[in-house]
Amino acid sequence: MNSGLIDSFGREHDYLRVAITDRCNLRCVYCMPIEGVEWKAHENILTFEEIIRIVKIMSGLGVRNVRVTGGEPLLRKGAPNFLNELKNISGIENVTLTTNGILLGEYLNELESAKYTLPDGINISLDALDCERYKRITRCESITPVYILPLINRLLVKQITVKINCVPVSSYNDEEIIPLTELARDKNIIVRFIELMPIGCASDLQCIPGKDVAAIIEKSFGTLVPFDGVTGNGPASYYSLTGFTGKIGFINAITHSFCDTCNRLRLTSEGFLKLCLSNDQYLDLRQLIRGGAGDNEVANIITEFVKNKPRGYKFSECREGMSKIGG
Numbered sequence: 001m002n003s004g005l006i007d008s009f010g011r012e013h014d015y016l017r018v019a020i021t022d023r024c025n026l027r028c029v030y031c032m033p034i035e036g037v038e039w040k041a042h043e044n045i046l047t048f049e050e051i052i053r054i055v056k057i058m059s060g061l062g063v064r065n066v067r068v069t070g071g072e073p074l075l076r077k078g079a080p081n082f083l084n085e086l087k088n089i090s091g092i093e094n095v096t097l098t099t100n101g102i103l104l105g106e107y108l109n110e111l112e113s114a115k116y117t118l119p120d121g122i123n124i125s126l127d128a129l130d131c132e133r134y135k136r137i138t139r140c141e142s143i144t145p146v147y148i149l150p151l152i153n154r155l156l157v158k159q160i161t162v163k164i165n166c167v168p169v170s171s172y173n174d175e176e177i178i179p180l181t182e183l184a185r186d187k188n189i190i191v192r193f194i195e196l197m198p199i200g201c202a203s204d205l206q207c208i209p210g211k212d213v214a215a216i217i218e219k220s221f222g223t224l225v226p227f228d229g230v231t232g233n234g235p236a237s238y239y240s241l242t243g244f245t246g247k248i249g250f251i252n253a254i255t256h257s258f259c260d261t262c263n264r265l266r267l268t269s270e271g272f273l274k275l276c277l278s279n280d281q282y283l284d285l286r287q288l289i290r291g292g293a294g295d296n297e298v299a300n301i302i303t304e305f306v307k308n309k310p311r312g313y314k315f316s317e318c319r320e321g322m323s324k325i326g327g
Helices: 048-059 077-085 104-112 131-138 152-155 174-186 201-205 210-221 285-290 295-306
Strands: 015-019 063-070 096-098 119-125 162-166 188-192 225-227 237-240 246-252 263-267 272-274 283-286
Touching: 015 048, 048 077, 048 263, 048 285, 063 077, 077 096, 077 104, 096 162, 104 152, 119 152, 152 162, 162 174, 162 225, 174 188, 174 210, 174 246, 210 246, 272 285, 283 285, 283 295
Parallel strands: 015 063, 015 263, 063 096, 096 119, 119 162, 162 188, 188 246
Antiparallel strands: 225 237, 237 246, 263 272, 272 283
16 A cells, blocks of 8 residues: 555554544443433534545545444434445545444435445444343333344345444443354354443443453354454454354454554544544644645645554543544
């Protein structure tokens, strides 16, 4: 990759996570306080046109992969068309979406009726299959996994890569590890277990380390065999299980730091470019582009800013929760 986004440690950045809203229809225990948060004013959120402009600029600097996140991105009106526009940006090779799945059926309906270009992959955040555990961890009474699970088949028929993301939290969903793993037995999907990051309201919860999750899986299904195939652009490690069609993944950010190979940048819904999930340093791109800066000026400022990326995370320095930063 010939990237202009190289930091002082030689890491090249080709992956941009874009939060298009701070709003969510769930109140997951590790992400958002039960009372919610104060939503950003509409005028303080980047327009889709502004985001497209920023992505085009960053594509010229070597960004090739874009993941759309939130909040819950499908809450934002016009999200399907926006995803379609991202797919048509020159230089962008991979566009993916992370969603809690509640509005996924409506998105697929619009995608089909409007004949939008399909995203390359969709990650569904699903921390429990048991209805009561799901309600407890999401603090949502009106939706159950029974509603979300059938949508997986609709995605697979369209040949969209499907990943299920689970954050194991002690005393909340310990008993969900085996049922969630089972989803990959007969379906060509990837079930991933992500270590809890101790920021915001998650700092009061207890992480289940990835090695403990792996031990639980191996006790029931046998040895996890490392899988070297390409399954994404992020930091996950992937494994095969005998008799399974799909794969199992682990993102062990706490117990096995992957900072040395980090290739990611984050754009918040307000237009702040962040270098690291745990670092409060940001570049206000909203102010730059609304202030009249040209594309070349913005590109040069971004390039210089990325050079300052810290070597590794320090969660003790992070004063914001995941819901404000973007998933």
